[in-house]
Amino acid sequence: MPPLQARAIVLRRIPFSETSLVVSLYTREHGKLHGLAKGARRLKSPFEGALEILSQYQIVFLPRATEGLHLLTEAKLLDRFRPELAGLPGLFAAYYVAELLESFTEELGAQPEVFDLAVETLANLQRHGLPEVELLRFELRLLRYLGHLGQFETCVHCGQVIKADQPARLTEVAGGLACPRCWKVGAKGPILTPEVRHWLQALSGEIPWPLRDSGEISAKHPGLHPRIYGQIRGLVSRWVCQFLGRRPRLFPYLEKFGFFSTDRGELTREQIEHPTEIQ
Ligand SMILES: [Zn+2]
Structure with a gap:
């Protein structure tokens, strides 16, 4: 050859x-x-x-x-990846990106969009952005590119677009949502507020990023409230563990650097890993 x-x-x-x-x-x-x-x-x-x-x-x-x-x-x-630019939280976020790439991707299956996402994320982590938000963006898009994430726009039962001001309820399928009319039929997942759903859509690339879709995320970004961050962090952690079949090796380090901080999202570690009812 x-x-x-x-x-x-x-x-x-x-x-x-x-x-x-x-x-x-x-x-x-x-x-x-x-x-x-x-x-x-x-x-x-x-x-x-x-x-x-x-x-x-x-x-x-x-x-x-x-x-x-x-x-x-x-x-x-x-x-060259420059740890001195990323800082310690950014460096460990980058190690986590590497762990997910190694764990999730099959050998000899090219997915250029996953490669480009990783390059962009590693670059952003060296630009003093918000590593917490960068990771959510990376994880959600990775799950979507690998086919592990449903979409957040329409109801999986009736197929109708869920209105921007309506809550929605998660179904068993990760990211699959039921509208208020349909969730009474038996969906038992957590209820997502319109704001949480909006951010899930933006972070996963379903709708345009509120500021811009690439490049540095401003540390002063007012849109992602700490409480919303905590809720989304909990959901994404659960999905990653679910599809990985285990807890990522880097989770304890991310925890140490405050990525799962409880005062950030008013959630305990237990709730972050096993969220039940999030409203
Ligand atoms: Zn419906």
Whole structure:
């Protein structure tokens, strides 16, 4: 097989032998892949910057014949992730982005929109935005791109558009909503206020972002009330755990940095992880 090229984000790097690395990469062209970079830890190597975690590279690799690792032959640094710009909360938010990419995405299935979302999120996390809001935006859009999230616009029972000032009720399907007329029939999920639904739509890309749809999120953004943030954080955490089948490894760190802070959303950790009735 001839060598292949790809744009790649380094998700994980594990030292291998004296001088080599085994890396997990998320690529725009081939999805997730695992590769061996021989001699990557030597001072002089064809791997610029020794394949730093969260950084973006243009790579060349020889695809594996059957099982095993791809063989990386070259890596050119495109964009280095700079922890000093992100700060500690931003850095751990970025580690969480890497964890979700590694856990959620199948090997050898390209989803360029997921790659672009990750690149944009990592860039925003280095711009002193609001890492909490960046993560919600990333998680909701990732779940949607991977087909794990319903839409928040219409009722799953009657198919009608739920009006902007109407509450809606979550059904068993994540993100699937029932309108007030239909939820009496038996939906038991939490009731979402119009404001929560509006933000779920904006964060998941269903409606335009209130300020702008990309770039830096202003730290002074008045629209996302702490209480609304707490409610959405609780829902998204539950959905992520549900589709991952476990609690993400980075959750304790995000918790430590206040991402799940209870005074932010007036929710306890218990409620965040197992929300029942949110009104
Ligand atoms: Zn309905």
